[in-house]
Amino acid sequence: MISRVFSPSAAVRWRAAQTRLSCSSPPGEEKPRPSMLRHLTSKIKATGPITVSEYMREVLTNPVAGYYVRNNMLGPNGDFITSPEISQIFGELLGVWTVSEWMAAGRPKQLQLVELGPGKGSLAVDVLRVFNQLRSVVGAASVSLHLVEVSPVLSRLQAENLTGSHSQQADAEDEPVYRRGETATGLPVSWYRRLEDVPSGFSIFLAHEFFDALPIHKFQRTQRGWREVMVDIDPEKMDQLRFVVAPSPTPASATFVQADERRDHVEVCAEAGVVVQQLARRIQQDGGAALIADYGHDGTKTDTFRGFKGHRLHDVLSSPGSADLTADVDFGFLRRMAGGGVACLGPVTQTTFLKNMGIDSRLQVLLRNCSDASTREQLLGSYDMLTSRSKMGERFHFFSLLHRSRLAEPTRPAGKRSAAPLPVAGFTELSFS
């Protein structure tokens, strides 16, 4: 399949990849916004220190002043860059993965591609281009695109990239489908704020750098047991925040820390657990698979909460709302939350996944068809950024939830040897026959 998608005629197309968000606010759209810091300090004065989870949720997704919701975080000087923005190859390989899982499931008639946190929409654009190139295969299915996005600003940008002017916002603010549109090839696209609003049906779910943006709780081991880390106002500087340790157990510290935990400090993203449980339930009931790509660990790291502003690390408590906040994804926790109803694969490093998906062959095809020296240099630079172990290759991991039947040995009549299940692309090396 790889060679069909990556035909030599496929155009070499490169994004100006200096920032991942290259949309600036239309003139006149910038509204004065209440200060996030003032909002947080009033809240803390009224009700006492807040959990790190509440802090992170407010800072990132507060409907008025949240980082992802604000217009002025989008611009040529963005805060960080992601793999789909670095190279189209990334999204194309995920497109191949999607088609390959759809085929392995017996080519169901309906295929919902669901992306969680689609950013600029570039990954979906690249995946849909693969669908289009493989229309002789995928064309038999009725394909629809479903985007779960909390940010109105980013959803407009996604709509522009995916549908041009062919999308419309819902009349009422509380509509579960708050925007609808159609791609140039006629595929329906719908936008939701929450995964639970996406209709049921065979789906392939993609989540790239989505889970790391979900709010985490932080817990510290003390002599009196586990205590939750909270955010409070610094009594010496009233316009500054500081971390404090709750004097007594909180509902979260009493329930979220594993009894056999060995670390002294842990971060738990309860919301990630809820989302993974929903994904697992849907996959179990309707079939399909989820591919989660993010930086993370397998239940081994301790303090990973950090901020990014202008491509540099930023103090998480300083000028809240002006920087991205993120924490490594605990894949061990996701696996536990997925439960036994689905099969889990990974995490494997981005290097392993992309190489297994055939990134080297794809690069060679593009290089062979490209004589322009600067484009060649860009191709090689992006490849290095995505796969080099010292860059994104080792930091990012791929993890998958699959329908249990996907990895089960097919049952055969007695006496006959049962065939092995088809390998899952990316997690095992693909052979080119």
Ligand code: SAH
């Ligand atoms: N996947 C994209 C963008 C990653 S940034 C890429 O890799 O380039 C995180 C994305 O998740 C943004 O689109 C952000 O608006 C969205 N997001 C963050 N928290 C969310 C939430 N709670 N619900 C839905 N979307 C969320």
